[in-house]
Amino acid sequence: MRDFINDKIKRIKPSGIRRLFDIASEIPDVISLGVGEPDFETPWHIREEGIYSLHKGRTFYTSNSGLLELRSEIAAFMSRKYGLNYDPKNEIIVTVGGSEAIDIALRAVLDPGDEVVYPEPCFVSYEPCILLSDGVPVPIELYPGTEFRLTPEQLEAAVTPRTKALLISYPNNPTGAVMDRRDLEKLVPVILKHDLLVISDEIYSELSYKERHVSIASLPGMRERTIVINGFSKSFAMTGWRLGFVCAPEGIAEYMLKVHQFGIMSAPTMSQYAAVSAMRSGDKDIDIMRESYNQRRRFLMECFREIRLPCFEPYGAFYAFPDISEFGMDSENFCEELLKAEKVAVVPGSAFGACGSRHVRISYAYSIEELKEAMSRIARFVKERRRTRRSPGRAV
Amino acid sequence: MEGIKREEILRLLEENARYTVKDLAAMLGLEAKKVKDEIAAMERERVICGYHALVNWDKTDDEKISALIELKVTPQRGDGYERIAEKIYQYPEVESLYLMSGGYDFTVILKKATMKEIASFVSSRLAVIEEVQSTTTHVVLARYKDHGIQLAENRKDMRMVVTP
Structure with missing residues (x-):
């Protein structure tokens, strides 16, 4: 029999967290700080709207780009939160999570051989999605020295005549890094000089603890060349509803809609009705959750300081990205050893790009009690490893 | 800082x-x-007045019941409701006392007790206070949520162990 599988797909590496997941799933009583989603349940008024929509029998397709009612609410949300104005009729598409939005954005713009530059460490789907669209992934390696922010010099150095787009995501998964207005402004001249499209994945935009999030699309000259991706998963604790959205100028959105309508048809109807309630009366929910994440963030950073684990202070999302290079292991080994020794699951930084291999991602979307227990185990592990490294002759 | x-x-x-x-x-x-x-x-400053455990007594062998009593009273010239409130909250049997707007004046919540004790307290202590016009006693059948906590539910983390 022939090998039926597409060559491109074969070349895509499986997700870097798969192996760890398999090991962790078999160990009972694992404490996990490895989850990339909120620990809050979706606020009840949102769930209730979803249930009500089922009750009323609203179980049919919506228009391809989503309920107009929801798109109008999204337009209002983007305007009041980020000062961005999009026409709900033809500049907003409701997608199946931010993930689909990333995919359709890349498919709509990339021709074979087009290069996409993007900072690493980053979310796991960027590279595969670029490859699936026949693009060429060009990662820019970021480090804690620049607080994992992209500098104009790094961008300039990565751009070639084949570069079509810059893909960024701030607040960032896995580093927790943010880029404020001034940081973003510095990139604009480089973007304009090379006539680049920007795909800005802002799924964590509402989880910014220092200043309010600024979208790169709101900077002068950027709206026309920016695709903004956002969604409900992180800000409203709605991961399982699979609902995101993408905002782009009409001339780009109409082509993304083409990919979306033939690939997906429309996002889940029940989720869309629920999301209307999220947009209309969910601002307070966001504030409460943000405050709670911020408390846990500070708590976790204090734990790191106590055990002297170097970690740059993250001001966004719900992740910290401490440096574990002192232990002489790469991030995958560290995670495996930690899991075996102390039954704590964290995610190797290398899962988010090669330059993350000196780090692990620790999520603080957990209760203070859970964080406390997990961190006391990590403290014990760290102490033990430091002890054995100081006296290498002794048996471990 | x-x-x-x-x-x-x-x-x-x-x-x-x-x-x-x-x-x-x-x-x-x-x-x-x-x-x-x-x-x-x-x-x-009595901003913080105490620290308590939130107990779900339904999970224990305790068979006592909780009662909530609506009181209609005649406020006194000069003292308003204060004097009457004091007459009520001084009883150790009273767990909470609120002055209400609406159809009646006070909500009295009693500490858990037997039906007999509650009946006796209402008839021989509350009803006899001269300003009290009437009492309506309600018995709590089940408690679902208290102090913002759902009592029965043991919330489990339903997330997968590791996700990107």
């Missing part, structure tokens, strides 16, 4: 009174000493 955040300290303690000063300080980005002093000050 950020300023003292009274409301935030209070919200956290209300959520879990067993957070240590050290935990609170870390969560709020404050010095431990400042948090400690602020809590002490709030205790002195």
